[in-house]
Amino acid sequence: MDKVNYYAHETAVIDEGCTIGAASKIWHFSHIMPNCVIGNKCNIGQNVVISPEVVLGDNVKVQNNVSIYTGVICEDDVFLGPSMVFTNIINPRSAIVRRDSYTETLVKKGASIGANATIVCGNSIGRYALIGAGAVVTKEVPDYALLVGNPAKQIGWVSEYGHRLDFEESNKAVCIESNQEYILENDSVKRIK
Numbered sequence: 001m002d003k004v005n006y007y008a009h010e011t012a013v014i015d016e017g018c019t020i021g022a023a024s025k026i027w028h029f030s031h032i033m034p035n036c037v038i039g040n041k042c043n044i045g046q047n048v049v050i051s052p053e054v055v056l057g058d059n060v061k062v063q064n065n066v067s068i069y070t071g072v073i074c075e076d077d078v079f080l081g082p083s084m085v086f087t088n089i090i091n092p093r094s095a096i097v098r099r100d101s102y103t104e105t106l107v108k109k110g111a112s113i114g115a116n117a118t119i120v121c122g123n124s125i126g127r128y129a130l131i132g133a134g135a136v137v138t139k140e141v142p143d144y145a146l147l148v149g150n151p152a153k154q155i156g157w158v159s160e161y162g163h164r165l166d167f168e169e170s171n172k173a174v175c176i177e178s179n180q181e182y183i184l185e186n187d188s189v190k191r192i193k
Contacts, residue, residue: 006038021058039076051088063115071102071121079112081133087121108143110160117152130158144182144189157182157189165189 006024008014014032021040026032030048039058044050046064054068057076062068066080069088074080088102103121107113111125114133125131125141132148141147146156146164157165159175159182167173171184172192181193 027064045082057109069102069121071104072107073104074107075109075111077110078107080107081113081115081117083115084113084117084119086119090121111141112162128158128160130162142188157184160191 005022006020006026008026009028011028012026012030012032014026015034017034018032019037021038021042023040024038024042026044028046030044030046032038032050033052035052036050036054038056039060041058042056042060044062045066048062049067051068051070053070055073057074057078059076060074060078062080063082065083067085069086071088072086086105089098090103092098105119105121106124108125108127110128113119113125113131114135116133117131117135117137119125119137123137123140125137126143126145128143129141129145129147131137131141131152134150135148135152136150137147137152144157145154146158147154159165159178159180161175161177163176165173165175165182167184173182180191182189183192
């Protein structure tokens with residue numbers, strides 16, 4: 001048997017066929033289902049469900065009570081806030097089996113999703129985007145976008161450190177914490193320094 005190089009609390013249920021990276025931690029009452037992939041240095045909080053074939057990159061932080069359903073892929077450095085949820089079928093019905101109709105959702109590198117937010121399947125969350133607590137995302141989210149509300153609406157842009165960016169007339173902004181520089185062109189933000 002292979003040596004386990006991650007931590008799992010004794011109450012966690014880890015099904016056969018999972019891949020769990022080095023230095024990851026899985027806490028109380030969480031269920032890791034078959035054929036999912038969890039990267040290195042991930043933290044899976046209490047009462048989390050990770051369904052079959054979900055993929056989590058490295059350093060993904062999953063807070064308590066999160067449900068990550070089949071069809072979800074999270075790239076590196078993603079933060080999933082307490083009790084947020086993903087969907088994986090657009091038109092669910094109890095009496096109709098649609099297990100072959102799961103719709104993919106991609107959460108790109110560095111994105112953060114706030115507590116109690118809902119991500120409707122089939123939408124990508126852009127790199128370093130920030131989804132506010134309780135937001136309901138029903139469409140694609142651009143890189144560095146700040147979204148809040150139900151349905152979620154974009155109210156601005158954020159840096160890789162999660163600070164609001166104030167674009168001047170030159171369409172440039174600087175993060176107040178990191179001093180990283182960003183440019184806004186054609187309704188799209190890119191880091192330039």
